[in-house]
Amino acid sequence: MTSTETGSIISLAKTNKNYKLNKITQYFGYALVWACGFAAIAAVFWILGYVLSQGFQVINYEFLFTRPAGGVSGEGGISTTVVSTVYLVVLTLVIATPLGVGAAVYLVEYAGDAVKESKLVAFLVQAARMGVEILAGVPSIVFGLFGFSLFVLYLKFGFSLLSASLSGAALILPTIIRTSEEALLTVPRSYREGSLSLGATRWHTIYSVVLPTAMPGIVTGIVLSVGRIIAETAIFWVTLGGSFYLPQSIRHSGRSLALHVYMLASETRAFDKAMGTAAILILTIIVLNLTINLVSRRLTKHISGKV
Amino acid sequence: MTSEKNGHKFIINNLEVFYGDFRALKGINMVIKANAITSIIGPSGCGKSTFLRAFNRMNDLVPNTSTKGQIEKDALDIQMLDVAELRKSVGMIFQRPNPFPKSIFDNVAYGPRAHGIKAINQLEEIVECSLRQAVLWDEVKDTLHKSALALSGGQQQRLCIARALAVNPDVLLMDEPASALDPIASLKIEELIQELKQTLTVIIVTHNMQQAARASDYTAFFNMDDDRAGYLVEYDITAKVFTNPEKRLTEDYISGRFG
Ligand SMILES: Nc1ncnc2c1ncn2[C@@H]1O[C@H](COP(=O)(O)OP(=O)(O)OP(=O)(O)O)[C@@H](O)[C@H]1O
Ligand SMILES: [Mg+2]
Numbered sequence: 001m002t003s004t005e006t007g008s009i010i011s012l013a014k015t016n017k018n019y020k021l022n023k024i025t026q027y028f029g030y031a032l033v034w035a036c037g038f039a040a041i042a043a044v045f046w047i048l049g050y051v052l053s054q055g056f057q058v059i060n061y062e063f064l065f066t067r068p069a070g071g072v073s074g075e076g077g078i079s080t081t082v083v084s085t086v087y088l089v090v091l092t093l094v095i096a097t098p099l100g101v102g103a104a105v106y107l108v109e110y111a112g113d114a115v116k117e118s119k120l121v122a123f124l125v126q127a128a129r130m131g132v133e134i135l136a137g138v139p140s141i142v143f144g145l146f147g148f149s150l151f152v153l154y155l156k157f158g159f160s161l162l163s164a165s166l167s168g169a170a171l172i173l174p175t176i177i178r179t180s181e182e183a184l185l186t187v188p189r190s191y192r193e194g195s196l197s198l199g200a201t202r203w204h205t206i207y208s209v210v211l212p213t214a215m216p217g218i219v220t221g222i223v224l225s226v227g228r229i230i231a232e233t234a235i236f237w238v239t240l241g242g243s244f245y246l247p248q249s250i251r252h253s254g255r256s257l258a259l260h261v262y263m264l265a266s267e268t269r270a271f272d273k274a275m276g277t278a279a280i281l282i283l284t285i286i287v288l289n290l291t292i293n294l295v296s297r298r299l300t301k302h303i304s305g306k307v
Numbered sequence: 308m309t310s311e312k313n314g315h316k317f318i319i320n321n322l323e324v325f326y327g328d329f330r331a332l333k334g335i336n337m338v339i340k341a342n343a344i345t346s347i348i349g350p351s352g353c354g355k356s357t358f359l360r361a362f363n364r365m366n367d368l369v370p371n372t373s374t375k376g377q378i379e380k381d382a383l384d385i386q387m388l389d390v391a392e393l394r395k396s397v398g399m400i401f402q403r404p405n406p407f408p409k410s411i412f413d414n415v416a417y418g419p420r421a422h423g424i425k426a427i428n429q430l431e432e433i434v435e436c437s438l439r440q441a442v443l444w445d446e447v448k449d450t451l452h453k454s455a456l457a458l459s460g461g462q463q464q465r466l467c468i469a470r471a472l473a474v475n476p477d478v479l480l481m482d483e484p485a486s487a488l489d490p491i492a493s494l495k496i497e498e499l500i501q502e503l504k505q506t507l508t509v510i511i512v513t514h515n516m517q518q519a520a521r522a523s524d525y526t527a528f529f530n531m532d533d534d535r536a537g538y539l540v541e542y543d544i545t546a547k548v549f550t551n552p553e554k555r556l557t558e559d560y561i562s563g564r565f566g
Contacts, residue, residue: 199395
């Protein structure tokens, strides 16, 4: 060891020039990477700062707690759009979470056995896996058009919270299925064997050991999906409608925050209000991200038992 | 159904286990004595774990495995038993301690809960009793609601034993239960197994010859053929196997000439 080290030092001394050159390249590389990182971060903060500072000029009590007045002037606040957004998120999750987590549980825990039983099931499972992959990459407006033709027109749900959350659920299902599937796959086999070896049933094992262990990953997927629902515009433009009244039931139209920003910016002169709404939107997403971090760290800690 | 002393716990008839087309075990015929410790020794890959996992049908969980022949437990074919009931009465301890990411209490209460016991005082009683049996109670009685993952390896393994005991099995299968532990923790497990013999039938796979010689009543030596199928070479009272084996192969193995 030492002799090779000495050897390499001697050869370094011999190629002193090379060494210096290397060092310069190294510094140059560092500087470049630093600059790139700095530029990217600066850009993000500049956008954030710009939107927030512009936005906060119109944000006040009245803006938050009155509904949009409608019309091209863009008067009024955002109260009903905040409530609509909450409704939309909750309803979408209520539809998508059980379906998505259930599908993931099936794919990870049961599909393996079913596949052995019959060729048809094997084919269907394969098709489902591929479907999930493909759907995850489909632009949201395609889900919007699908929702528009199926829920709004064919099933006559009209522009409504119901149509919008069904379409939204279709949009986030691939994400929920994939993140849940990955979370379930990271649960060690030894937990499943430990549980089964005690005479617990398959379902009990999944319910009491596998799902709780996978929970941080599953929650992360769900919260990511919440972000997606808050941020999407096009899909809700063609399914939720855009009513600025408070939705009275799931059959009523509504307007999410992102949709409101879009409508203010494209149909009214109230660009300042659009900025104000955008600022609220950004704040919501920041808070959401911090919550994901906190919750999943807490959950992970809780589960790995380092509390 | 506890067998009387010197009774037969398991009777194994021409057992063969296949992973797909590969025959991992062939032609095993054995009788396992109740309330005794039987150790399984043999070179790596000869099918010791596979053999052990046949007793509680854990091999069924591996895709494409099939079993031929028969294992009788207390004179009943285990294939005919409800698999959950079978596994409840035949506990298993794995090579690596595998406590669930739950509290110590919830780990031990897991099995009873899975079998429908809900009353908290009943659970508390079972947990204390099992932890005492596993000689872990004094170390953890004040931290029952702390995570099991915070325990040391040896404590975790004893917790797994307590967890298995909590569903009141009459057999305990152990697959190299001390190989991941330091010598002192390993010795503790060994002492514990001696205690358990009073009430249980123990089948233990081990790589440690001294451990097998010291701690078991019967020893079965497995080897594998040219086709890599494992078979039983010799099976007798431990003292006999280690001091005066029938077969040359056994002697070579225990004296460390191969394996
Ligand atoms: N799930 C499996 N699929 C296919 N082959 C397997 C599987 N598990 C074990 N085998 C094979 O079966 C044979 C016996 O394996 P087993 O794990 O029972 O051996 P072992 O005696 O316990 O070995 P070790 O001492 O290394 O633990 C080996 O050849 C192994 O490769
Ligand atoms: Mg093994």
